[in-house]
Amino acid sequence: MGSLKLLIDTIPGLPLSLRPWNNSDIHSLVRYASNKAIADNLRDAFPYPYGQKDAVRFLEMALSNDPHLLILAIDSKGEAIGSVGATLKQDVYRKNIEIGYWLAEPFWNKGIITEVIRRFTAHLWLTYDIRRIYAEPFAGNAASRKALEKAGFTYETIFKQNVIKNGVYLDSCIYSLLREDASYESMAGPSSTTRNGI
Numbered sequence: 243m244g245s246l247k248l249l250i251d252t253i254p255g256l257p258l259s260l261r262p263w264n265n266s267d268i269h270s271l272v273r274y275a276s277n278k279a280i281a282d283n284l285r286d287a288f289p290y291p292y293g294q295k296d297a298v299r300f301l302e303m304a305l306s307n308d309p310h311l312l313i314l315a316i317d318s319k320g321e322a323i324g325s326v327g328a329t330l331k332q333d334v335y336r337k338n339i340e341i342g343y344w345l346a347e348p349f350w351n352k353g354i355i356t357e358v359i360r361r362f363t364a365h366l367w368l369t370y371d372i373r374r375i376y377a378e379p380f381a382g383n384a385a386s387r388k389a390l391e392k393a394g395f396t397y398e399t400i401f402k403q404n405v406i407k408n409g410v411y412l413d414s415c416i417y418s419l420l421r422e423d424a425s426y427e428s429m430a431g432p433s434s435t436t437r438n439g440i
Contacts, residue, residue, distance in 0.1 A: 246314070248365055250357050258354065260314040260326060260362060263304040267315060267322040271297045274323060274346035282408065283383045284344060312366075316345060316358055323349050326362050330370065337373040339366055350385070359393035363419060364426035374420055380405060381413035390417040394424065 250258040272294060281290035289296055304313040304325075310332065316324035324345035331338040341362065345355050363375050379386040381400055391397070395417040403411040 248314070248361050250361050252357050253353060256352065256354070257319060258357070259317045260358065260365075261317050263301055263313065263315045263322065263325075265301055265305075268294070268297045268301060270322045271300065275300075275344070277347055279347060280344050283380055283386065284342075286407070288344070314362070316343075316354070318349070324354075324358075326358050328362070328366055328375075330372075337371075339370065339372050339375045341366075341375060341377050355386070355389040356392040359389060359395075363393070363424065367421060367424055367426045372421070374418055375424075376416055376418040378414050378416055380407070381415050387415065387417070393419075395419045396423070 246260075246262060248260040250260070272292060275288070275297070276290065276292035278290045281288055281292070303311070304327075310330040311327065312330075313325060313327035315322040316326060324343065326343040327341065329340045329342075330336075331340065341359070343355060343358060343362075345358075366372065366375060375395075376398075377386075377390055377395065379390065381387075387397075396419065398416040398418050401414050401416070404414045405412040
């Protein structure tokens with residue numbers, strides 16, 4: 243995975259890529275991740291405040307050899323400005339991948355996450371023998387839901403009071419994309435040609 247680099251060239255004036263995390267990203271990670279507006283829309287594994295120890299723990303996970311995880315940095319001009327990850331499910335769910343993501347607040351409202359989702363899911367289709375990719379945003383996270391819809395995901399259902407965040411019960415949603423409904427072959431690149439089983 244060390245040489246993996248997925249270019250995103252669809253946002254004018256903003257060079258972006260998806261690449262592996264490395265230990266030198268720790269400073270940008272702490273800088274951008276310690277943001278309550280981000281943490282409020284993510285699971286509690288993403289804390290606020292977000293300190294050095296949290297960043298070290300995350301980088302250890304991102305750089306691990308866990309075959310059921312793929313976690314990439316969203317890179318702009320050599321700086322990590324967010325993250326996108328995939329969890330490869332197991333047992334009877336082994337043809338599914340769950341994705342998650344976050345983006346530094348200065349880069350919001352530029353269409354970045356929609357393009358990240360498109361490029362990342364294209365890589366997943368071309369790399370893994372899976373049938374379905376899904377995400378579970380909080381129901382109140384309108385920006386995330388909109389990004390998924392623009393990236394071709396379909397709203398499946400809502401889980402009532404499925405989440406407790408900051409002491410408040412929240413609903414969560416499921417958005418999914420099936421292989422037969424996805425358009426990804428045109429996004430193939432030199433790093434996206436090997437299909438693996440789960």
